[in-house]
Amino acid sequence: MQTPQDLLISAHELSGELISLRQKLHENPEFALDLPTTQKTLLDHLAGLGEITLGKNLSSIALHIKGANPGPTVLLRADMDALHVTEETDLTFASKNGYMHACGHDLHMASGVGAAKLLFQARDGLSGDVLIWFQPGEEGHHGADIMIDEGMLEVTGSRPIAAYGLHVFTSLPLGIIACKPGPLMASAGDLNVTFHGSGGHGSMPWLSKDPVAPMVEAISALQTMLNKQFDQFDPVILNVSWIRAGDDATNNVIPDSASFGATVRTFSETNTKKLHELAPKLIHSIAEGFGLTASVEFSQATRVLVNDKTSADIVAATAKELVGEAGYMNMEHPIAGGEDFASIVHEIPGAFVFVGACPPAIDHAQAPTNHSARALFDDSVIPLGAALLASLAVAHLS
Ligand SMILES: [Zn+2]
Ligand SMILES: [Zn+2]
Structure with missing residues (x-):
């Protein structure tokens, strides 16, 4: 041998x-x-x-x-x-x-x-x-x-x-x-979110549905959710890596939509499943609170x-x-x-x-x-x- x-x-x-x-x-x-x-x-x-x-x-x-x-x-x-x-x-x-x-x-x-x-x-x-x-x-x-x-x-x-x-x-x-x-290694996947509002004049946001404010709320609320609803000894990493909304040439225009993308890492199938349930719930509830809608997509993650x-x-x-x-x-x-x-x-x-x-x-x-x-x-x-x-x-x- x-x-x-x-x-x-x-x-x-x-x-x-x-x-x-x-x-x-x-x-x-x-x-x-x-x-x-x-x-x-x-x-x-x-x-x-x-x-x-x-x-x-x-x-x-x-x-x-x-x-x-x-x-x-x-x-x-x-x-x-x-x-x-x-x-x-x-x-x-x-x-x-x-x-x-x-x-x-x-x-x-x-x-x-x-x-x-x-x-x-x-x-x-x-x-x-x-x-x-x-x-x-x-x-x-x-x-x-x-x-x-x-x-x-x-x-x-x-x-x-x-x-x-x-x-x-x-x-x-x-x-x-x-x-x-x-x-040994995390489950790795992507989360992509879009808030669908309706654009208008930046001076009168109450006449439009601004998608930027709920997007900002959602990005911050997701971090708090990881802290409060997930076992801190079984970590979840959610890092927002890009955001997109509006046009930097027009500060007085409210855009129709706002999007962000995050990479997501989990170390147990339990947390993967839990995140796929809780994150869309949270995002949709924020969108609803602001009177608009959101689409939430998780990519196929590695195990x-x-x-x-x-x-x-x-x-x-x-x-x-x-x-x-x-x-x-x-x-x-x-x-x-x-x-x-x-x-x-x-x-x-x-x-x-x-x-x-x-x-x-x-x-x-x-x-x-x-x-x-x-x-x-x-x-x-x-x-x-x-x-x-x-x-x-x-x-x-x-
Ligand atoms: Zn490699
Ligand atoms: Zn590699």
């Missing part, structure tokens, strides 16, 4: 190939669900490792690696999409097409390819199969849900018994592995990402074998970012794990964060990512 350390040594032998793959992917980022060039590049690197199934409505890849002996299936997942961000790094392989792998998904793909190669080499010792998903559309496009709907969980003939995925962060020191059981306890324990044990006790961080709190890996662990038990990728010359506490146009990820961490993913599969199958 291959230990995590054996797999790490083999991963380092692949590091030249994996790092140049990452740099090629970084230079040619693609957005959302349709990633034909990325898919083609990955297929070139995965040839001969197992059976491939491609997505129908997105450029996904499911690779089925068969172990020598019968047994269950374990799922590993790497996401593939870039962000609509114009890169501002001076890397030699910086992107020039207006998109950027500013969330490190290029490192995830290279780690996934590395894990595939390690597991293919180790297949004689595996009792069961490994399914590796390369998934487009993580950044708010629900790629994981589409892959689930397309039956990609069942392509090996049996549903995986466990699922693992990793995410690199510039805000964690290089090579640190961090995880926790239970809620809360909840790590299964047993899987998170396997992550902790495996991480400590790879990076030592000091290299593993048991997180105290979840983070407020969202992830559609949450939909996968809603279907089957599993765990998502964070890996530090801040270049050592930069202070991780000051480093431009994931999603920044200046974010820098140290690709020397890729062999560790590959060995971590492969070791988590081996832990279930040997």
